[in-house]
Amino acid sequence: DGGITQSPKYLFRKEGQNVTLSCEQNLNHDAMYWYRQDPGQGLRLIYYSQIVNDFQKGDIAEGYSVSREKKESFPLTVTSAQKNPTAFYLCASSRLSSRTAGNTIYFGEGSWLTVV
Amino acid sequence: SQELEQSPQSLIVQEGKNLTINCTSSKTLYGLYWYKQKYGEGLIFLMMLQKGGEEKSHEKITAKLDEKKQQSSLHITASQPSHAGIYLCGAAYQTGANNLFFGTGTRLTVIP
Numbered sequence: 001d002g003g004i005t006q007s008p009k010y011l012f013r014k015e016g017q018n019v020t021l022s023c024e025q026n027l028n029h030d031a032m033y034w035y036r037q038d039p040g041q042g043l044r045l046i047y048y049s050q051i052v053n054d055f056q057k058g059d060i061a062e063g064y065s066v067s068r069e070k071k072e073s074f075p076l077t078v079t080s081a082q083k084n085p086t087a088f089y090l091c092a093s094s095r096l097s098s099r100t101a102g103n104t105i106y107f108g109e110g111s112w113l114t115v116v
Numbered sequence: 117s118q119e120l121e122q123s124p125q126s127l128i129v130q131e132g133k134n135l136t137i138n139c140t141s142s143k144t145l146y147g148l149y150w151y152k153q154k155y156g157e158g159l160i161f162l163m164m165l166q167k168g169g170e171e172k173s174h175e176k177i178t179a180k181l182d183e184k185k186q187q188s189s190l191h192i193t194a195s196q197p198s199h200a201g202i203y204l205c206g207a208a209y210q211t212g213a214n215n216l217f218f219g220t221g222t223r224l225t226v227i228p
Contacts, residue, residue, distance in 0.1 A: 004158075033215070035218075040220060041220060042204065042218040042219055042220040042221055043204070043206075043218040044218075045215055048215055058215070088156065090158060090159070092159075103208075104149065104161055104164055105149070105161075105206070105216055106161060107151075107158040107159040107160075108158050109157055109158040110156065110157060110158050112156065
């Protein structure tokens with residue numbers, strides 16, 4: 001089945017450690033995204049990528065890093081510089097939008113990160 | 117971003133009742149997307165609206181975009197427990213935009 005797979009579903013991290021969240025899609029989408037969701041704040045964009053080996057910062061990129069070495073994969077690293085990393089992280093993908101057609105963004109099941 | 121406001125923040129209805137959720141933008145929308153989310157899970161795409169005055173329906177859910185393209189409503193007819201969850205609207209603000217800005221969501225509870 002086509003879709004977006006995130007792993008792990010639950011992750012605990014000690015303060016000062018970096019952790020990497022995996023995101024893989026087999027939808028042949030060009031664009032991939034990472035969002036963070038906190039209670040009462042909706043979704044906020046961390047990073048997005050429209051093409052392999054290229055990515056752009058979103059609204060809250062500080063303390064995070066990404067890579068896009070393959071079209072199917074867009075891993076997110078939460079570094080020790082991220083001061084409040086405990087949150088629900090959502091990966092998403094879409095076709096590229098055009099002047100005449102919008103794009104629908106499809107989401108993975110999410111990953112819970114807790115700092116202990 | 118506070119460019120997109122959803123109301124109400126939460127809603128509790130009796131099964132079988134109709135309900136409406138609103139999404140208001142401070143800027144003209146290029147596209148408006150509705151998603152549903154179960155707590156702690158991913159977002160499920162419901163509908164996308166692009167044209168002013170556009171209306172789309174899927175089963176018992178109808179979404180409309182106003183003529184000025186700054187407000188959308190999501191209407192559920194004869195609600196069921198399966199409709200419970202968090203409804204989020206996402207906005208695209210420019211042609212060719214590849215990112216969506218999201219509202220804070222409306223938590224819907226349906227009492228059997």
